[in-house]
Amino acid sequence: MTMQEAxxxxxxxSEDPDLMQLARHLxxxxxxRLSVIDEYAQRNIRRxxxxxxxxxxxxxxxxxxxxxxxxxxxxxxxxxxxxxGLAHASLARADVSISAVIGIHNELILGMIHALGSQRQxxxxxxxxxxxxSFGAFCLTEPDHGSDVAGGLATSATLRGGQWRIQxxxxxxxxxxxxxxxxxxxxxxxxxxxxxxxxxxxxxxYRAQKIEHKTGLxxxxxxxxxxxxxxxxxxxxxxxxxxxxxxxxxxxxxAWVGWQAVGAQQALLDIARDYALQRDQxxxxxxxxxxxxxxxGQVAGNLAVSTSFMAELTRLQTDRGLSMMHASLGKxxxxxxxxxxASAAREIFGxxxxxxxxxxxxxxxxxxxxxxxxxxxxxxxxxxxxxxxGVSAFAPHRRT
Numbered sequence: 001m002t003m004q005e006a007x008x009x010x011x012x013x014s015e016d017p018d019l020m021q022l023a024r025h026l027x028x029x030x031x032x033r034l035s036v037i038d039e040y041a042q043r044n045i046r047r048x049x050x051x052x053x054x055x056x057x058x059x060x061x062x063x064x065x066x067x068x069x070x071x072x073x074x075x076x077x078x079x080x081x082x083x084x085g086l087a088h089a090s091l092a093r094a095d096v097s098i099s100a101v102i103g104i105h106n107e108l109i110l111g112m113i114h115a116l117g118s119q120r121q122x123x124x125x126x127x128x129x130x131x132x133x134s135f136g137a138f139c140l141t142e143p144d145h146g147s148d149v150a151g152g153l154a155t156s157a158t159l160r161g162g163q164w165r166i167q168x169x170x171x172x173x174x175x176x177x178x179x180x181x182x183x184x185x186x187x188x189x190x191x192x193x194x195x196x197x198x199x200x201x202x203x204x205x206y207r208a209q210k211i212e213h214k215t216g217l218x219x220x221x222x223x224x225x226x227x228x229x230x231x232x233x234x235x236x237x238x239x240x241x242x243x244x245x246x247x248x249x250x251x252x253x254x255a256w257v258g259w260q261a262v263g264a265q266q267a268l269l270d271i272a273r274d275y276a277l278q279r280d281q282x283x284x285x286x287x288x289x290x291x292x293x294x295x296x297g298q299v300a301g302n303l304a305v306s307t308s309f310m311a312e313l314t315r316l317q318t319d320r321g322l323s324m325m326h327a328s329l330g331k332x333x334x335x336x337x338x339x340x341x342a343s344a345a346r347e348i349f350g351x352x353x354x355x356x357x358x359x360x361x362x363x364x365x366x367x368x369x370x371x372x373x374x375x376x377x378x379x380x381x382x383x384x385x386x387x388x389x390g391v392s393a394f395a396p397h398r399r400t
Contacts, residue, residue: 040065046267063132150247170227218365306338
């Protein structure tokens with residue numbers, strides 16, 4: 001085969017990033033829908049996201065376009081868990097930040113309001129959320145409570161005279177400066193239970209400050225939130241009267257991060273292979289060197305393992321057998337593999353690998369973020385270890 005023929009063959013392969021052919025398990029209608037999503041993301045997001053990523057800016061016009069193809073309501077439109085997962089991977093293949101916006105929107109805002117909210121709350125918020133005409137912020141993590149937020153959450157909610165007063169601080173809140181409603185988790189001062197409240201961000205006493213200088217997920221506006229708000233008694237989500245409700249949502253959300261790792265690795269394989277075929281060194285294509293092919297093989301192998309893992313995780317979701325151990329192992333393992341893939345792919349680019357224009361550095365930065373959010377890598381391994389042994393390693397080590 002000539003090098004030109006090899007490039008043509010690689011182009012054909014790169015049009016289908018699904019190395020393990022998971023899409024064959026979808027219905028014909030869902031396969032068609034996935035093709036629309038993938039084509040749209042590659043045509044309208046992948047290259048267009050570079051400038052907003054460099055600027056640390058949320059491109060709302062891109063989100064409006066995603067709403068037009070139904071990605072604001074993936075969690076509620078009857079899509080199979082496999083289609084939802086592959087759609088999230090398609091978005092991450094185009095841009096991990098945009099996939100984070102859409103994933104959190106579906107898993108932690110839309111899904112929770114639908115599952116835990118009252119009929120009035122659903123009617124008030126879901127129509128605009130489904131069309132991506134409005135957005136929510138999931139407000140759980142605090143400045144002094146990240147990994148220990150379940151027991152340490154300090155934001156308070158006090159019911160008095162038919163109204164809740166919510167006071168406290170939140171940190172790393174995605175869409176905190178752009179959202180229309182905040183799903184705030186606060187500890188009821190009466191019974192000490194952690195509960196969920198819907199707080200319009202237009203409320204007096206809601207203040208959001210964007211966190212600057214991030215090296216990953218630069219399109220996603222994370223924020224520090226200060227709260228001293230008064231909301232009506234029915235701002236409480238009826239189904240969110242303990243931390244267990246938040247934990248159930250986090251289980252599904254951690255599994256979703258695995259699909260982000262799949263999509264990010266699909267992108268890494270795309271760009272590294274294309275660059276290796278197009279770049280000549282010493283008078284021959286870079287792709288002809290053994291070390292380059294070995295690096296591409298490593299990325300492809302990590303991607304294949306990640307894809308297969310998520311296929312089984314999705315089967316468990318479908319059968320309602322997904323445990324926190326499964327979700328945590330998936331999130332920790334796949335983001336670790338994605339990190340390895342980013343390192344291997346970036347090296348293929350040489351000096352060009354540190355330029356966001358060539359995408360490898362951009363994707364690597366985003367992978368560093370997903371390696372840490374939704375529970376850090378180490379914390380997720382400890383959650384899995386607790387499930388495996390029945391012994392918690394989260395014992396406090398108090399300073400004397």
